[in-house]
Amino acid sequence: MILNETERKIIESSIRDIPDFPKPGIVFKDITTILNNAQAYGVLMNHLYQRYKEYNLDYVAGIDARGFIFGAALAQMLGIGFVPIRKKGKLPYTTISEKYSLEYGIDEVEVHIDAFSNIPNARVLMIDDLIATGGTANAAASLINKAGATCVESCFIIGLTFLDGIKKLEEKTPVYTLIEVS
Numbered sequence: 001m002i003l004n005e006t007e008r009k010i011i012e013s014s015i016r017d018i019p020d021f022p023k024p025g026i027v028f029k030d031i032t033t034i035l036n037n038a039q040a041y042g043v044l045m046n047h048l049y050q051r052y053k054e055y056n057l058d059y060v061a062g063i064d065a066r067g068f069i070f071g072a073a074l075a076q077m078l079g080i081g082f083v084p085i086r087k088k089g090k091l092p093y094t095t096i097s098e099k100y101s102l103e104y105g106i107d108e109v110e111v112h113i114d115a116f117s118n119i120p121n122a123r124v125l126m127i128d129d130l131i132a133t134g135g136t137a138n139a140a141a142s143l144i145n146k147a148g149a150t151c152v153e154s155c156f157i158i159g160l161t162f163l164d165g166i167k168k169l170e171e172k173t174p175v176y177t178l179i180e181v182s
C-alpha cells in the first residue's frame with residue numbers, strides 16, 4: 001500500500017525546509033512541523049500502520065533520534081516491540097556496533113546484543129525520518145543482521161533521490177520512502 005494523493009499532499013505540505021542548516025548548501029527537512037500538526041502526524045502514522053500491519057513484523061527498529069518518534073508510535077500501533085539503534089556510547093548494556101563514513105571522519109551506531117533475542121529470526125522493520133547518503137541506514141541494517149534478525153524493509157518519511165543512498169541500501173534491504181525529494 002502506498003500513499004494516496006490526498007495523504008501525500010497533507011504530509012508533504014507539513015514538512016518545513018530550512019536552507020543552510022546545519023551548514024551552507026544543505027536544505028534541512030524539518031519534520032517537527034509534521035509532529036505538531038495532529039492531522040498530518042495522524043495521516044502519516046495511519047498510513048504506516050495500514051502498510052505494515054500485513055508484514056507479520058516482530059519488531060520496529062528506529063534510528064537515533066527522529067526514527068524513534070515514528071518507530072515507537074508504529075510499534076505500539078502494531079502491537080510489537082520497539083528497538084532503538086543509537087549513536088555510540090548511549091546504550092548501557094553490552095552492544096554490537098557498526099562504523100560508517102561521513103563526509104569528514106567516521107561515526108558509529110550501536111544496538112543491544114540481545115535486542116531481538118526474544119524472537120528467533122525476528123522480522124524487523126527499520127525506520128528513520130530521512131535517507132540522504134544512506135551511510136547511517138546501511139550501518140543500522142548491518143547491525144540488525146549482526147544481532148541475529150532480518151531487516152525485511154527499511155522505511156523513511158523522506159528520501160533524497162538526488163543522492164545514491166536509496167540505491168545502495170536496496171542492495172541490502174527493500175526501501176520504502178513516502179515522500180521523494182529530487
Ligand code: AMP
Pocket residue numbers: 026027028029030063064065066128129130131132133134135136137165
Ligand atoms: P545519511 O546517513 O547521509 O543518509 O543521513 C541520514 C541521517 O541524517 C538521518 O538520520 C537524517 O535525520 C539526517 N539528515 C541528513 N540529511 C538531512 C536533511 N537534508 N534534512 C534533515 N535531516 C537530514
